[in-house]
Amino acid sequence: MKLPAYDVPTTPLRRRTLLQETTLVLLLSLGASAIYSVLSILRSLSAQVALNKQTTTMNTSRAPSAWLDLAYQLVGIGLGIVPALLVIHLLTREMASATTWLGLDGRRKGPDLALGAALAAVVGIPGLLFYLAARAMGINTSLATSGLGDHWWTVPVLILAAFEAAIVEEVVMIGYLYTRWTQAGWSWTRVWLTSSAIRGCYHLYQGFGGMIGNFAMGLLFGLVYRRTKRVMPLVIAHVILDIVAFVGYALLKPHVSWL
Numbered sequence: 001m002k003l004p005a006y007d008v009p010t011t012p013l014r015r016r017t018l019l020q021e022t023t024l025v026l027l028l029s030l031g032a033s034a035i036y037s038v039l040s041i042l043r044s045l046s047a048q049v050a051l052n053k054q055t056t057t058m059n060t061s062r063a064p065s066a067w068l069d070l071a072y073q074l075v076g077i078g079l080g081i082v083p084a085l086l087v088i089h090l091l092t093r094e095m096a097s098a099t100t101w102l103g104l105d106g107r108r109k110g111p112d113l114a115l116g117a118a119l120a121a122v123v124g125i126p127g128l129l130f131y132l133a134a135r136a137m138g139i140n141t142s143l144a145t146s147g148l149g150d151h152w153w154t155v156p157v158l159i160l161a162a163f164e165a166a167i168v169e170e171v172v173m174i175g176y177l178y179t180r181w182t183q184a185g186w187s188w189t190r191v192w193l194t195s196s197a198i199r200g201c202y203h204l205y206q207g208f209g210g211m212i213g214n215f216a217m218g219l220l221f222g223l224v225y226r227r228t229k230r231v232m233p234l235v236i237a238h239v240i241l242d243i244v245a246f247v248g249y250a251l252l253k254p255h256v257s258w259l
């Protein structure tokens with residue numbers, strides 16, 4: 001399958017400035033997460049317990065009282081989405097509409113939704129099987145994707161957390177980095193592999209299975225973006241995957257033993 005050419009808008013910024021900008025953006029967001037994830041897996045490997053006997057809890061409670069915990073969750077989600085807003089701002093300085101360029105608008109609601117749902121199915125079912133296999137092989141921790149307890153706001157907060165993760169990861173890792181690194185003169189293959197590798201690294205806290213699975217997801221999403229020039233289907237797919245993982249875990253954990 002021949003991929004279409006990937007052209008980006010011209011920029012007055014020099015290559016060095018572009019690389020400095022992308023480095024700073026990453027260190028303020030998902031690049032920092034990648035560094036902490038490396039430290040996390042080193043800590044897990046140094047424990048006297050097998051990796052698949054350890055549990056990684058996501059979306060954890062942050063305060064003893066329900067209302068204060070809710071406030072922490074909402075503030076965390078709100079501030080967490082700032083890196084996506086920042087890169088849109090940075091791109092908007094050089095183009096009429098960064099959201100249009102990134103394909104993050106509502107011009108193709110039906111096709112975006114259909115493609116996003118299809119991608120979620122393609123990634124989600126094999127992804128669950130790979131997670132179970134990785135645990136069985138001892139290369140991944142057990143994931144508890146919700147540690148918020150049983151509150152009236154648990155499901156809405158988990159849904160908001162899914163939107164935050166999807167928007168930040170796809171806007172920054174795909175739309176922004178693919179644009180900036182191409183403007184800096186990187187080849188398509190170098191951009192594709194580097195972005196996917198960083199995606200894998202910031203999921204390393206889950207174990208090596210999480211890293212491998214998300215690296216593969218980054219490769220797939222990168223190919224889809226090059227063909228469609230739209231981030232929105234990727235965001236939709238990611239939202240669906242995370243809602244199923246977060247909310248599904250919260251609802252099913254009391255009733256099944258294999259999660």
